[in-house]
Amino acid sequence: MLSRKILLFGGKGGVGKTTLSSALALLISDMGRRTLLISTDPAHSLSDIFGIKPREGKVSVSERLDYLEIDPYRVIDEHIKRALESMEPFVSPETFSQIKEAMHSIESTPGAEEAAVLEELSKIVLENLETYDHFVVDTAPTGHTLNMLKTVGRVGGWLEELLKKRMEAQKFREAGGLKSRDEKILEVLKERRERFSRFSDLLFSRKTLxxxxxxxxxxxxxxxxxxxxxxxxxxxxxxxxxxxxxxxxDTTDSFLLMRKEQERRYLKEIREKFSGLRIVEVPMRERDVEGIKTLKELATELGRRLGI
Ligand SMILES: Nc1ncnc2c1ncn2[C@@H]1O[C@H](COP(=O)(O)OP(=O)(O)O)[C@@H](O)[C@H]1O
Ligand SMILES: [Mg+2]
Incomplete structure (x- = not known):
């Protein structure tokens, strides 16, 4: 696990993604690894678990551990603002207000949130590759995260198409002796394509788990x-x-014994169904996991069970 640069924690809501990703981040940062814990779940809870007031940007927990909560709505808003600013000088006020309305409807388009999170995640990881040894990602519940990961391929293909069209259009203009103001747009698109392709190389390599x-x-x-x-x-x-x-x-309570019996069957099913994987059990604690002290206790336990 420690040989990986990116560790993505995923699963159904409520199973303990935030808790275990935070515990692992604490554990490895205490072992001397510079770690950035990133939440891509719009329903953030890193601030809650660390007991720190929510704020934008990086938050430092200890010497080698920082965390960051990505806000997809802020990312989408910034995108729209930038796109609108670049268009305004070239269109009539009437067309501009129509475009503006259309752009804002993007915010509620399915997939926009995941695309925005991906965009931000790729930026954060690539810009900080040298600053951190590990990026531990506390992801959104399964469906959202899978959509985000699938977006990597889709955005790549879409950008490729757009770039091709732009370049063809530019060739024509240049042949006609005109200097294109599209050059800047082309550059931005090329830079995004480059970034997505670097990020997807990293994501789908042995550097990511x-x-x-x-x-x-x-x-x-x-x-x-x-x-x-x-x-x-x-x-x-x-x-x-x-x-x-x-x-x-060592449960003795009759109610818990019944739960334990059901659990035994499910644990057996898990071992059979996922026999190719290393299955690591994490005990249920007496209370919720909250604050650095309890997280550290859980982190020690997790480290022991993972053998790190
Ligand atoms: N091993 C554990 N023992 C006791 N409580 C736990 C454990 N793991 C998680 N919890 C509690 O379960 C709840 C859900 O955990 P959380 O990490 O927020 O799940 P997710 O991020 O997957 O939605 C939280 O209240 C957390 O404190
Ligand atoms: Mg969570």
């Missing part, structure tokens, strides 16, 4: 099966499976 998190219950097991199948299709590496909130072995 996807760590699915689940709890020993029916629906999370089913969802994890679909998640892993999709990740394999996308060619993303999976090696570990974190089974969180496993009940203590």
């Amino acid at each position: 996807f760590v699915p998190v689940l709890i020993p219950e029916k629906l999370p097991i089913m969802e994890t099966g679909r998640l892993i199948a999709e990740l394999e299709r996308l060619n993303l590496k999976v090696e570990y499976l974190l089974v969180n909130k496993v009940l203590p072995p």
